[in-house]
Amino acid sequence: MSSVFCHVMMALFTVISIPLIIPFFQVLFSRTPTQTLMPDSKWDLIGWLEYYFVGILETHGTDRAILMVCGAIVVTFLLKNLFRYLAMYFMVPVRSNVVMDLRSKLYNHYLHQDYLDNQHKRGDLITRITSDVQEVEWSILRFIETIFKSPVVIIGSIFLMISINAQLTIFVFVLMLFTGVVIGTLSKTLKKQSLELQEQLSGMTSTVDESIEGALIIDIFQVRPFWKKRFEKLNNAYGYLLNKVSWRQDLSSPLSEFLGVSVVVVLLWYGSKLVLAGELLPETFFAFIFAFYNVIEPSKSFSSAFYNVKKGAAALERIDNVLIENGMLIEGNDAGRQLTFNKKIEFKKVSFSYDKEDVLSELNLTINAGERIAIVGPSGAGKSTITKLLLNKISAQSGQVLIDDIDINEISKKSWYKQIGMVTQKAFFYHDTVRNNVTLGREGISDERIWTALEQSHSAQFVRQMRDGLDTIIGDRGEQVSGGEQQRLTIARALLQDPSILIFDEPTSALDAESEEVVSQAIGAAFRNRTVIVIAHRISTIKQMDRILVLKDGQIMESGRHEELIENKGIYADYVALQSLS
Numbered sequence: 216m217s218s219v220f221c222h223v224m225m226a227l228f229t230v231i232s233i234p235l236i237i238p239f240f241q242v243l244f245s246r247t248p249t250q251t252l253m254p255d256s257k258w259d260l261i262g263w264l265e266y267y268f269v270g271i272l273e274t275h276g277t278d279r280a281i282l283m284v285c286g287a288i289v290v291t292f293l294l295k296n297l298f299r300y301l302a303m304y305f306m307v308p309v310r311s312n313v314v315m316d317l318r319s320k321l322y323n324h325y326l327h328q329d330y331l332d333n334q335h336k337r338g339d340l341i342t343r344i345t346s347d348v349q350e351v352e353w354s355i356l357r358f359i360e361t362i363f364k365s366p367v368v369i370i371g372s373i374f375l376m377i378s379i380n381a382q383l384t385i386f387v388f389v390l391m392l393f394t395g396v397v398i399g400t401l402s403k404t405l406k407k408q409s410l411e412l413q414e415q416l417s418g419m420t421s422t423v424d425e426s427i428e429g430a431l432i433i434d435i436f437q438v439r440p441f442w443k444k445r446f447e448k449l450n451n452a453y454g455y456l457l458n459k460v461s462w463r464q465d466l467s468s469p470l471s472e473f474l475g476v477s478v479v480v481v482l483l484w485y486g487s488k489l490v491l492a493g494e495l496l497p498e499t500f501f502a503f504i505f506a507f508y509n510v511i512e513p514s515k516s517f518s519s520a521f522y523n524v525k526k527g528a529a530a531l532e533r534i535d536n537v538l539i540e541n542g543m544l545i546e547g548n549d550a551g552r553q554l555t556f557n558k559k560i561e562f563k564k565v566s567f568s569y570d571k572e573d574v575l576s577e578l579n580l581t582i583n584a585g586e587r588i589a590i591v592g593p594s595g596a597g598k599s600t601i602t603k604l605l606l607n608k609i610s611a612q613s614g615q616v617l618i619d620d621i622d623i624n625e626i627s628k629k630s631w632y633k634q635i636g637m638v639t640q641k642a643f644f645y646h647d648t649v650r651n652n653v654t655l656g657r658e659g660i661s662d663e664r665i666w667t668a669l670e671q672s673h674s675a676q677f678v679r680q681m682r683d684g685l686d687t688i689i690g691d692r693g694e695q696v697s698g699g700e701q702q703r704l705t706i707a708r709a710l711l712q713d714p715s716i717l718i719f720d721e722p723t724s725a726l727d728a729e730s731e732e733v734v735s736q737a738i739g740a741a742f743r744n745r746t747v748i749v750i751a752h753r754i755s756t757i758k759q760m761d762r763i764l765v766l767k768d769g770q771i772m773e774s775g776r777h778e779e780l781i782e783n784k785g786i787y788a789d790y791v792a793l794q795s796l797s
Contacts, residue, residue, distance in 0.1 A: 221302035230371030338421025354527025365513030589757035592766035636709030640721035644693030
């Protein structure tokens, strides 16, 4: 509100400054006014100005009156620019807060959308939270300033112009209507081109991200020319489109100025005819031109802002497209029932499909507390879908997932996750210390608890050998530690808060035989006194499980211990034989 008030005050003093030049020119042209009676209408601004100026002349004389008029002009422009600065001063945090809020919403959305990479490339998501949001600030939010400021100036100036000469005002605005039509016609394609521009930038950012991640492979396979050519193609397309958008955008200001000057020239011609005919006084005509100038400038601002808004609207559309993408993902119910797991997990006739392709079909499964189960099967059998359902990241399309006989959708996500530790196939690490990568920002965790988790995951030895121990920086994506060491650290991360349920999603699939053996020992140590669910292809990881489930086409085809399934000579036995042959 402070910014709006200051914009209104700035516009008010802009309008007030216009007629103040009339007394100056009256004295300069030896046309001292004789208005000694109060005007009949309170809207006769020129009449009231002459009435008060005559009083000043009679009281203080010509020299003193001119000095007072000049002082009034200076004070008016001082106040106008003071309020102009204050308006911008108060508007800066408004713009910043909107941008920060937009980025926070996007980032929060990214954190909740665990599987967004199926829909967007990382580079595209990065572009939306950086370049697109910045475009919104520089276009749409700047336009808001123009909305607050320009209308008051334009309305006040138009009112003054009408009070001077209504006929001349109508003539001028017929010309301005024509210029508005011309400008509007030229801006029609700008939003479409701006949307294409942001898409091109996203593609280029994605290529850079992929190139950095795959730099070693690109070098080894000697395919740098291909990637260079790929980037140059995107870069050239972006540059060509940027030129088109910039040319069209940059055309707005000079075109507006040319059309504005053309209108002013016609105004000078028509106004001079009225002055020479005695229908308009020279000093009043000067004030009219000054008032018209104060209509032209805000109109030009509107014109430029209109072009910018087209670009900003394209960026905002891309941001909205991400924010409204919910798909099948759910955030869970943090306000739901509190639960301490102690009985069983049950899938009752659970069905789920992706894009009309069935993944699970009326699946029935019970996992008792303290039981260790493994789920094996080919890709697409539904193993990962079971994990997502158990984590309440997706919701069953039919059937129920029950935790201690309570529907998972009724359980507080926060209380449920406190009881779960998870180790994924691809270890997540960021450029920070071992301590921070193990805790992942969880507060109130002592070094003693961290070392306990490291001991349980067979990680303590190699961490102690690091130069700075827990304070060692492990590099971007954990590049300073080996794959086996990464997985053991993720097991330590999962054990840190002593969860009652452990979920392992292909924990050894990307490891060599030696690393797999060490990680398997760490996994075995983590099993004690916990409910364990392991999704794995490697038989070595699941031999020790209480129950192995063989999943195929969304159904459990076999169930039993390792030895029992081997004796049955079914799907699992063939699976083991194939791995043994490998």
